[in-house]
Amino acid sequence: MSDLAIHVTDLTRTFGAFTAVDHITFDVKPGEVFGFLGANGAGKTTAIRMLIGLLQPSSGSARVAGYDVARDTEQVKRSIGYMSQRFSLYEDLTPRENIRLYGGIYGLTRDQIRQRTAEMLERLGFSSVADTAVRSLPLGWRQKLAFSVALVHRPQIVFLDEPTSGVDPITRRQFWELIYDAASRGTTVLVTTHYMDEAEYCDRVSIMVAGRIAAMGTPTALKGEFAVESIDELFVRLARPDAGGAGKAGRVQ
Amino acid sequence: MTSLRGLLRKEFFHIRRDKRTAAVLIALPIVQVMLFGYAIRTDVDNVRLAVVDPAPDSATIALRDRFAAARVFRIVTVVPRIQDVDSLFGSGAAQQAIVFYPGFADDLGKGVPAKLLVITDATEPNTGSLLQSYAQSVINQWASGISEPGRVSGAGQATGVSGGGVVRPAITIVPQVRMRFNPTRESKNLFVPGLMAFVLTIISSLMTAISLTREKETGTMEALLVSPLRPWEIIVGKVTPYLAIGFISVIAVLVEALLLFRVPLRGSVLLLLFEGALYILVSLSLGILISARTSSQRVAMMFALLGTMLPNILLSGFIFPLESMPAALQVISYVVPGRWFVTIARGIMLKGIGLTYVWRETLVLGAMATVLLVASMRSFNERLE
Numbered sequence: 001m002s003d004l005a006i007h008v009t010d011l012t013r014t015f016g017a018f019t020a021v022d023h024i025t026f027d028v029k030p031g032e033v034f035g036f037l038g039a040n041g042a043g044k045t046t047a048i049r050m051l052i053g054l055l056q057p058s059s060g061s062a063r064v065a066g067y068d069v070a071r072d073t074e075q076v077k078r079s080i081g082y083m084s085q086r087f088s089l090y091e092d093l094t095p096r097e098n099i100r101l102y103g104g105i106y107g108l109t110r111d112q113i114r115q116r117t118a119e120m121l122e123r124l125g126f127s128s129v130a131d132t133a134v135r136s137l138p139l140g141w142r143q144k145l146a147f148s149v150a151l152v153h154r155p156q157i158v159f160l161d162e163p164t165s166g167v168d169p170i171t172r173r174q175f176w177e178l179i180y181d182a183a184s185r186g187t188t189v190l191v192t193t194h195y196m197d198e199a200e201y202c203d204r205v206s207i208m209v210a211g212r213i214a215a216m217g218t219p220t221a222l223k224g225e226f227a228v229e230s231i232d233e234l235f236v237r238l239a240r241p242d243a244g245g246a247g248k249a250g251r252v253q
Numbered sequence: 254m255t256s257l258r259g260l261l262r263k264e265f266f267h268i269r270r271d272k273r274t275a276a277v278l279i280a281l282p283i284v285q286v287m288l289f290g291y292a293i294r295t296d297v298d299n300v301r302l303a304v305v306d307p308a309p310d311s312a313t314i315a316l317r318d319r320f321a322a323a324r325v326f327r328i329v330t331v332v333p334r335i336q337d338v339d340s341l342f343g344s345g346a347a348q349q350a351i352v353f354y355p356g357f358a359d360d361l362g363k364g365v366p367a368k369l370l371v372i373t374d375a376t377e378p379n380t381g382s383l384l385q386s387y388a389q390s391v392i393n394q395w396a397s398g399i400s401e402p403g404r405v406s407g408a409g410q411a412t413g414v415s416g417g418g419v420v421r422p423a424i425t426i427v428p429q430v431r432m433r434f435n436p437t438r439e440s441k442n443l444f445v446p447g448l449m450a451f452v453l454t455i456i457s458s459l460m461t462a463i464s465l466t467r468e469k470e471t472g473t474m475e476a477l478l479v480s481p482l483r484p485w486e487i488i489v490g491k492v493t494p495y496l497a498i499g500f501i502s503v504i505a506v507l508v509e510a511l512l513l514f515r516v517p518l519r520g521s522v523l524l525l526l527f528e529g530a531l532y533i534l535v536s537l538s539l540g541i542l543i544s545a546r547t548s549s550q551r552v553a554m555m556f557a558l559l560g561t562m563l564p565n566i567l568l569s570g571f572i573f574p575l576e577s578m579p580a581a582l583q584v585i586s587y588v589v590p591g592r593w594f595v596t597i598a599r600g601i602m603l604k605g606i607g608l609t610y611v612w613r614e615t616l617v618l619g620a621m622a623t624v625l626l627v628a629s630m631r632s633f634n635e636r637l638e
Contacts, residue, residue, distance in 0.1 A: 052479050074481060082479040086472025092270040093263065104259025105480045133270070 005030045005157050005188035006051065010060035013046050020046040022211035023060065028190060028204075030156070033183050035199045036192040037231075038208030039239050044192050045161065047208070051190075052159055053077050065156045078106070081150035085162040089146050091135040095126055098134060098149055106153035120148050140171030147178055151187065158182065160191040164198065176201055196232035205231065207238050214238045256482060260490030267464070268494060278460070282452045282502040286509045289444040298324075300384055303347035304331045305338060312358035312367075312399075319395045320351065325387050338372065348374045349384050361399070442517065445510040446598030447571025449503050449529065450591040451562075456499045457533050458561040459554065461492055461540025466553040469544070484634050492537050499536075503529045519605030525598060528611075531618045532594040536561065538625035539590075545632035565591035593617050 006028035013021040021043045028034045038044040049055040051064055053073040062069045065079035082088070089098050096117055103113035121127050124144055134142055143163060150158055160179070164172045176198065183189050191202070199205045199219060206216040215222055215238060219231055228234045268275055302320060306313050320326045329347055332338070341347040352370035360367040371388050375381030468474035468491075477487050503526065510516040518525075539561050547553045567573060568582065569591030575583055586592045593614045600606045608615065 054475070054478055077479060077481045080479070082476065084472055084475055086475075088473050088476030090263065090267070090473055091471070093266055097263070097266065101259050101263045102476075102480075105256045105477070105482055107256055107481070 003030070004028065004063070005032070005065065006034075006190065007063040008051075008060075009062070011047065011050060011057055011062050012059045013043075013050060013055065014058045019211050021050070024208070024211075024213050026206055026213060026216060028157075028188055030188050031183055031186050033179060033189045033191065033201070033203045035202030035205035036190055036208070037196075037199055037205055037235060038192075042208040042239075043211040044208055048159055048161055048190070048192065052080060052082050078153075079156050081153070081155040081158040083146050083150040083158070083160050083163055085165050089134050089142060089149065092133055094131045094133055095121065095137075095145050096130045098145070099152055102149050103152050108153060116152055120152070124148060140167055140174070143167060143171070143175060144178060147175065147182075151182060155187065157188040157190065160189065162192050162194060165194060172198070196230065196235055199231040199235075207235060209238050256480075257486050257490055260477075260482070260486070261493055264464070264491060264494045268498070274460075278456060278498055278502075281455060282448075282506045283509060285448055285452060286445075286506055286513070289448055290510070290514045300326050300387070301329045301346060301348045302326045303338060303341045303350040304328055305333070305335050305350060305352040306331055307333050307335075307353065308355040308357075310356075310358035312361050313353045315399075316351075316353075316392065316395050319391055320388075323387075323391050326391070342372075342374055349388060351388065442603060443599065444571070445506065445514075445516050446595050446602060447569060447591075448510075449506050449598060450532065450565055450569055450571060450594050452502050452506060453499050453529070453533055454536050454561050454565045454591065456495055456502055457536030458540040458543070459557040460495050460498075461537050462543040462547075462553040462557045463550050464495070465491055465541065465544035466547055466550045469548050470550060485630065488541060488630065488633060492541065495540075496533055496537060499533045500526075500530065503533075516602070518602050520601035520607060524608060525601045528594065528597045528601070528615060528618070531615070531622055532590060534622040535590045535618060535625055538622065538629045541629035542625060542632055545629060564589045568592060569595045571595055590618065590621055593621075 004027050006026075008024060008026050010023045010025055011021060012019065012023050024043075024047060036044055036048070046055065050057050051062055051069060053069055053076045057070055064076045067075040067079065069076050090101070093101065099117045099120060100113055103116065108116070117130075121130050124141075126141070126145065129137060129141075134145070137145070147160070147163065150160075164175055167175065172195070179189055179191065179201075191198075193199065202219065204216065204218050205222065206213045208214065215226070215234065217225065222231065222234060223229070226234050226237065228237065268278070304317055304320070306317070317328065317331070321328050326349075330341065332341075335352055338347070338350045338352070341350070350370075350372040352372065354368045354370075357367055357369070369392065371385065371392075373381050373384045373388070465474075468477070474487075478484075482490075507518070507522075507525075511518060540557065543553055543556045543560065547556060564585075565571070568575070568578075568586040568589045570586075571591065575586055575592070578586070597611045597614045597618070600611050604610075
């Protein structure tokens with residue numbers, strides 16, 4: 001069990017009478033790029049917030065990097081990186097200062113920070129703007145920087161919550177290269193997205209509908225299983241179950 | 254602790270980079286002291302006085318000279334008929350009139366009640382009553398000067414104060430009045446404690462609330478919450494810079510008031526700074542509480558303005574005396590932190606009293622700080638759920 005990056009069993013979260021996440025179960029293997037899909041309000045964000053320790057589960061369990069999210073929140077937080085769609089950079093600080101801030105927050109030593117800053121600026125090609133306020137950088141650059149900053153402490157797992165919304169296709173492509181790059185170095189990636197073409201880049205995807213996981217598997221297997229041309233088509237079918245047969249997605253009600 | 258240090262440094266960067274806010278934070282205390290010291294004064298000065306003297310004699314001229322010599326008054330005109338006074342008041346040329354009756358010196362000599370009418374523009378009631386008492390004290394002083402021992406009983410008769418801003422001054426009875434602690438009754442001595450409360454409220458409550466909600470708005474708060482930082486570390490990291498700035502502002506206000514306006518500081522500076530720190534804690538907690546309950550900077554600003562600034566200005570005794578407020582408002586003022594701080598600061602600065610006299614107020618502030626800190630931390634933690 002400990003060789004799984006994320007291990008979720010019957011994870012549930014209710015808000016009053018409303019069940020936002022309804023007994024979801026899934027595993028993510030180390031180094032995997034796992035796509036977490038679902039319409040707005042399907043429960044993706046609530047699920048992620050439980051996995052990163054911002055929200056207590058109502059029932060069920062989840063282990064991230066081997067730690068229980070409800071009990072060992074502290075260790076979970078040390079093992080993960082997180083980037084939300086409202087990326088987490090301070091716009092009035094420079095890239096260098098942002099890296100130093102988050103490096104410090106995650107307890108890196110001064111030498112580590114200096115070394116990783118140089119390395120990161122070099123890899124991103126940001127050396128010329130290292131001391132320019134983030135505010136004045138193009139959106140795509142900021143997003144790439146935010147992703148790198150989320151990885152500054154070399155977490156085992158990184159959670160990306162719609163990292164590419166509002167970005168042009170070229171920058172999106174470059175962003176995915178960064179994701180693959182991280183994954184190739186062993187980082188597990190859990191990413192939510194609205195772009196169904198991006199789902200095809202993932203090793204495996206799950207599709208959430210109304211708080212439940214309606215389908216899960218590799219993009220190729222899912223397309224075969226549901227006899228659809230694309231993940232996009234599958235997504236629409238699952239999100240509106242009345243529009244077509246639910247097939248083998250027996251968990252959809 | 255390195256992580257906390259980074260957070261602190263970052264907050265100072267924010268303040269420094271936001272040039273406009275930084276300028277406001279630095280200029281605010283200094284400008285406020287100037288404003289209150291020079292412009293917004295409740296003292297009456299340069300009072301435009303009209304004199305109605307139908308038959309000038311030695312006594313009326315002597316009393317007129319007294320008024321002319323008093324720093325507060327400026328005689329704008331001397332007219333013979335009382336009818337002229339109306340237009341002088343109407344045009345605003347005069348704020349106050351002294352009306353003599355013919356035979357003033359004779360009456361005084363004979364020991365008959367000498368009549369004198371003081372008319373005051375009371376459109377502003379506080380100023381009006383202040384002017385009345387100023388004029389009365391000039392007359393009284395003059396009267397006591399001319400009535401040597403043995404002649405006092407025959408010098409005149411008290412008729413006291415009548416309504417409508419009309420006074421028939423007493424010459425017989427010369428009340429001895431001493432104003433303690435602020436003998437010159439200068440409002441600049443009173444405004445400094447209130448001003449400190451005001452500046453601290455802006456910096457501590459308003460700036461804290463805004464800077465915390467800004468992080469919520471931009472989404473950086475989420476990144477901090479996902480990090481291994483504990484909630485109290487985030488709060489301390491966010492709030493300490495404003496605590497420091499607040500403290501520096503208090504000192505700036507004090508130094509400026511002492512040097513520029515020669516406001517007395519009779520009690521212990523250390524005690525005053527300690528009480529200031531306590532008040533900052535209360536204000537910071539309020540700021541945190543506001544930010545925990547709101548999610549946008551605009552709403553936080555409204556709450557901070559309405560919930561902390563207004564009460565601290567209106568109900569602290571800073572500008573409007575609490576004693577003259579309706580009972581209900583006085584009761585409400587008990588929960589306004591500024592009220593306690595202003596009382597303490599005035600006591601220390603003007604009366605030179607120590608903790609033995611202000612321990613009750615200090616205890617109240619301490620209790621407020623404790624309750625609010627706990628409530629704000631709890632509220633902040635709750636929002637993580």
